[in-house]
Amino acid sequence: MIRFLLRRLPSVVFVLLTTTVIAFLLPRLAPGDPAAVAAGPEATQQQIAAIRAEMGLNRPLVEQYFDWLGGLLTGNLGESYQFHRPVSELIGARLGSTVELTVAATLIMIVAGVGVGVFGGSARSRLSRFTADATSTGMLAMPPFLAGLLLVILLGVTFRVLPISGEVAVLDDPVIGLQYLVLPAVALAVPMSGGIAMLVQSSMDNAWRQDYVDLAVAKGVGRRRITARHVVRNSLGPAVVAIGIRFGEMLAGAVVIEMIFARNGLGQLAVSSVQSADYNVVQVIIVGAVVIAVVVQLLTEIAMATLDPRVRLGV
Amino acid sequence: MYPTGRFPLGSALSRRTLLGGLSALGLANVVGCRSAVEESGQGGGATKPVRGGTLVTTVAAEPVPGAYFTGRPGNIFWCRNVLETLLILDENDKRIPLLATEWSLSEGNQTFTAKLREGVTFHSGRPFTADDVVFSFEREMAGDGLASFNGAMEGWQVKATGEHEVTITSPRPLQEIVWPILDVTPIIDKETYQGLDDGSKVIGTGPFVWSSYQAGTELKMTRNDSYWADGLPYLDGVEITVIKDSTAELAALRSGRVQIAGGLSTVDTQTITSGDSFDLVAHHGLLYGMGFDVSQPPFDKVDLRHAVAYAIDRDRINNQVMGGLASSPSLPWGEDATGYPAELANTYTYDPDKARQLVQKAGATGAQFTIALHNQPVPRRIYEIIARNLSDVGLRPSPRELSIADFEPLRSTGKLGPAYLIWSATAGLPPALMVDALTELRPSGNSQNYSDEKYARLAQALIDSSDESTTATRLRALSQKVLDDAFFVPYSITPITNARASSVRDVVIGRYGRTFRTAYLAK
Amino acid sequence: MTTDTETTSGAARRESGGAVRRYLAALRTPRGAIGAGLLGLLVLLAVLAPVLFPGGYDDQGDNALAGASGAHWMGTDELGRDIVARTIFGLRTDLTLLLTAVPASAVIGTLMGLAGVISRWLGAGMQRLLDVILGFPGIVLGMSVVLVLGTGWSALFVSILVIGLPLFGRQARAGLQVEQEREYVLAARVLGVRRRTVLTRHVLPNIVDPIVVNAAVYMVVAVFIEAGLSIVGLGIQPPIPSLGAMLNTGARYLEVHPAYVMGPGLVLLLLTLAFTLLSNALNKAVLRR
Secondary structure (H helix, E strand, O other), rough: OOHHHHHHHHHHHHHHHHHHHHHHHHHHHOOEEEEEEEEHHOOHHHHHHHHHHOOOOOOOOHHHHHHHHHHHOOOOOOEEEOOOEEEEEEEEEHHHHHHHHHHHHHHHHHHHHHHHHHHHHHOOOOOOOOHHHHHHHHHHOOOOHHHHHHHHHHHHHOOOOOOOOOOOOOOOHHHHHHHHHHHHHHHHHHHHHHHHHHHHHHHHHHHOOOOOHHHHHHHHOOOOHHHHHHHHHHHHHHHHHHHHHHHHHHHHHHHHHHHOOOOOOOOHHHHHHEEEEEEEHHHHHHHHHHHHHHHHHHHHHHHHHHOOEEEEEEO | OOOOEEOOOOOOHHHHHHHHHHHHOHHHHOOOOOHHHHHHHOOOOOOOOOOOOEEEEEEEOOOOOOOOHHHOOHHHHHHHOOOOEEEEOOOOOOOOEEOOOEEEEEEOOEEEEEOOOOOOOOOOEOOOHHHHHHHHHHHHHHHHHOOHHHOOOOOOOOEEEEOOOOEEEOOOOOOHHHHHHHHOOOOOOOOOOHHHHOOOOOOOOOEEEEEEEOOOOEEEEEEEOOOOOOOOOOOEEEEEEEOOOHHHHHHHHOOOOOEEEEEOHHHHHHHOOOOOEEEEEEEEEEEEEEOOOOOOOOOOOOHHHHHHHHHHHHHHHHHOOOOOOOOOOOOOOOOOOOOHHHOOOOOOOHHHHHHHHHHHHHHOOOOEEEEEEEHHHHHHHHHHHHHHHHHHHHOOEEOOOOOOHHHHHHHHOOOOOOOOEEOOOOOOOHHHHHHHHOOOOOOOOOOOOOHHHHHHHHHHHHHOOOOOOHHHHHHHHHHHHHHHOOOOOEEEEEEEEEEEEEEEEEEEEOOOEEEOOOOEOOO | OOOOOOHOOOOOOOOOOOHHHHHHHHHHOHHHHHHHHHHHHHHHHHHHHHHHHOOOOOOOOOOOOOOOOOOOOHHHHOOOOOHHHHHHHHHHHHHHHHHHHHHHHHHHHHHHHHHOOHHHHHHHHHHHHHHHHHHHHHHHHHHHHHHHOOHHHHHHHHHHHHHHHHHHHHHHHHHHHHHHHHHHHHHHOOOOOOOHHHHHHHHHHHHHHHHHHHHHHHHHHHHHHHHHHHHOOOOOOOOOHHHHHHHHHHHHHHHOOOOOEEEEHHHHHHHHHHHHHHHHHHHHHHEEE
C-alpha cells in the first residue's frame, strides 16, 4: 500500500499545487479589485491604496503566491474581508454542520442506493424489477434542490412534522439535532443513491452471468445464498468507487441544500463569499474542497483493493 | 410620511389552523418523544409587559461589528441594543432621549449643546462621561463613520463642556442635520473600541450585553443587569441568526423558530404577514433610483435622460416589487422634508409616448447600453421592469450584475458604465444632508461625472440655510435643477419592512437599528 | 462527473459501423422509447416556444402572482408574466445551453484524451490537467468561473463545458489505450499505416459509443449545474428565464403560489428523466453487444 501511495504521490501533489495556483490567481482574474473589496464600500482612493500596499498586492506575483502558499501550509489562512476574522475560524465554526450533513447523507445514500440496487438485482418478477428500475431512475433524475423544495412543502409546511429550517448540532442534542438533519440529508442523498442503485443492479446482472455463478447454480446452491455470497459481494466494488466519486458531488450538493434548509455550513459560506467577493475565504474553500475530493478518491482506491483482491493498487 | 406601525394584513390562513389541529392530534409526535417543531413554537395574547424570555431574530445579511457606525442591514438587531446613541429617532422621526437628557441650539443654529445622562456605566463597569462622546465623534470624523456624513461634519468642534455636557460647534447651521447625525453616532468605549473591528470585544452602555459571536452565523446578547433605566430591559436575551435564503427565512418564521426577520423583501414579508400570527412592520425608507454617466454617450444627452424618467413605470415597480407600500416621486427627498416642493413631485409620470419622442429627439433609437445593478433579488426585479419599459420606447439595455463589494468601489469612482440602479438608506434624511450623503447628488465627486456650477451653488445655498423659509425657497430651486438635468432619476421611495411575530411588543424602530430596551414577548 | 458508465468503458467497441443502428435499437426499448419521446416533446415545445407564446417570455402584466385561469394556465409570476410561457422559454434556455455546452465538452474532452497520440508528454499533461478539474466539486468550479466571468450565460456555458472535460477525456484516453493494444491496430502500425489514419479508422469509431452514452449521462449533470448555480443566485441574468432561475424565484412563493415552483420543477424533472432514460437505454444497448 505504501508503494501504491508513493506511486500516486506525484500526481496528487501536482493536482493540489495546480489547484493552489488556480485559487491564487482567481481574485486577480476577477473584474473587481481585491484591495477595493477589502477596503469596503465606503473607502476613499487613499484608503484603497494603503490597503493594497498592506495586502502586498504591489509585490511581484510569484512572491505573493509563495507567501500565500506558505500561509496555507502553516495554517495561516488569512482574514476574511467581510468579517475581519481569521478564515480558519470561519471555516472551523461551520465545518461541523457540513460534516454532519454529508455524513448523514452518505449513510442514507449507501443504505438506499445499495438497498434498491440489491432489490432490483435479485428480483425476478417483472413487477419488482420494474419497481426497482422506476425507483432508481426517478431518484437519479431528481435534483437535490427539487427534492429539498418538495420536502419543504410536504413535511415542513403542509404537515409540520420535521423542522425545515435551521439546525442543532447532533453532538449537542442528538434527539433534536437528528430531526433537523433528516430532511436536508434525505434531499441531498436521493439523486446520488439513484446512481448507486443503478450501478449495483447492473453489476449484479453482470455477476449473474459469470461462470462462478453458473457453477454455484450447477452445484445446486440456493438462489438466495448465491445472491448473498457471490453476486452482491462481487458487485459492491463499482458501488464503492461511485460512492467515493460522489463524495465530491455531495459536498457540491450540500451548497444548495444548505441554502434551502438554512443550515450555516461551508456551502453558505462559499456562496456568500462569492457574492461578496471575499476572496481569501473563497480561495481556502476551493483548495479545501479539492484536497477533500482527492483524499477521498485515494481512500476509495484503497477500499476497492481491500474489497476485491484482484484489483492491484496500481491502476 | 410612510405607512408606519403594524399591519395585520389580509385574511387568516385557514391552512395554518388546520395544521395546528393536526399537530395537536399528535401527528408531531410520530417523530419521537421530543419534537423540534414543538420546542421552537411560540404563543401570543396579553398586553402587559412581561419580564423574561429570549427574542430570536434573523437577518439575511450577516452582522458586521466592524461596521458599527454604518447602517448595515445585518446590524439592525444588535447595534442599538449594545451601543447606544445620545438620542434615537423613531419611525416617526420623534426624538427619544437615550444618553442625552436635554439639548438646545444656539448661535444662529450653529452651536448644539447636550446634557448627558448621569449614572450610566459601560458594560465594563466604567462610568460614562462627556469624554466618551467626544471620543466617539472624533472616531466618526476620523473616518470610522459613514463616509457619506463626513462632508456634513467637516469643521465640527465637539467639546466636553462639563463632565456630563457636550457642545458641538459647526461652521454651518445645524437645525436640519444634527438629529440624523446624532442618531447614527453610537457611543463607544474608548478603552476597548479596537475590539469592535472583529467583534472580539464589544462594549457599550446599551440594555443588552454582547455575549457570544460566531462571525457570519450567530450572535447572542444577554440582559444588561445594570442598565441605567430601572426594570429594563424586560427580555433576558436576544439572539440573531443569519439565514441567507428567503425561503428558509420564511420557513424559520413559520415554524416559530424566530420572531422577527429582517432582510426579506417587502413582497416576501407580505406573504408571511398575510396570516394572523405576524405583523408587517414598515418604517423609514429606501430610495431607489437610476444614475447615468452624463460624460459619455448615450446619456450625455439630457433628452434621453428625460426620456428614461418618463419611460419608467413607477406604479408597476411599486405594485410588483414594493408591495404597493412605496411612493413614486420624481424627487429624491422625503415628503417630510422642510419646505418639500410637493407640486414638483410628480413632474415625471409614466408616459411611454412622450418617452419615445424624446428618445427620437435625442437620436438614440436602438441605442445599446448596459445597466449595472446589484446581484440581489429586488434590484433584479426592478431591472426586469425598467428593461422592459426601456425596450418599449426603443432602447436596448442589457444587465451588468455586480456583487455589492464590486459595485460600490465602481460607484464611488464613477465607473459603473452608462447607467446603473442604486438603492440608498438616505431616503427621508434632510435634503441639506442628502446632497452630501448620497453620492449621486454630490455637486462634485459624484458617480455620474456630473459637474454643474449652478447646481453646486444651489446645493451649497441649501446647506447654508439657517431657518425654515430660506430652506424651503432654496430646496425648491435645487429640486427644479435636479429635475431639469435628470442626472439621477428616483423612481421609488419605499419603507423598509420586517415581519414580526404578533407576540413581540414595544420595539423602538430606529433608522439604523431596533432597540429592544422596552420590548417584551406577550404571553 | 457522474461516471455510471465507467464499467462499460474498458470494453471498447471493435466494430466501426452500425453505431447508428445500435442507437436506434436502443430507442426501441421501453426506456429508450419513453426517454426519446419525452425529449422529442420537450425539444419540440422549446423550438415552438415563440410560436406558441407570441408574447414572449417578458410580457409583463398588472396581475402579479395570479392563480390559474384560462389565459394563464399556471397563473402569473411576480411581474404578471405567464408562468407556462416562461417555463417553456426557460426550457429553451436550458436546452440551448445543454445542446451547445455538452457537445462542446464532449469534443474538447475527447480531443484532450486523445492528445497522447501526438506526443506521450502532451497526453500525460492533459491527463494531469483533467485530474485537476476532476478534483473540483462541480459547483465549486462553477462558482470559481462566476467569480471570473460574472453571472450570466457565458459563465454557465463555461462551467458546464469545463466540468464535463474529465468525464470525456478519461474515457477517450482509456479507449485509446485499449485500442492501441489491439492486434489489428498493432498490425496496422507495423504495416506503416499513418497514426492519424489509425486514429480515425480504428480508434475513434470504437470510442464513439462511450462518448455518446456519457454525453447523455452528462446532460443530466449539466441540468443540475445550471439549476444549482441559479438557485444560489449565480445563474443566468434577467429577464431571460431558465428553469433553475425560475425555481430560485418561485421558491419565495411556495405557499401563496405553489404552481410557480411546480411548473418549472416538473419540466426540469421531465428533462432529467428523459436524459436518464435515454442514457440507460443507450448504455444497455451498447453493453449488450
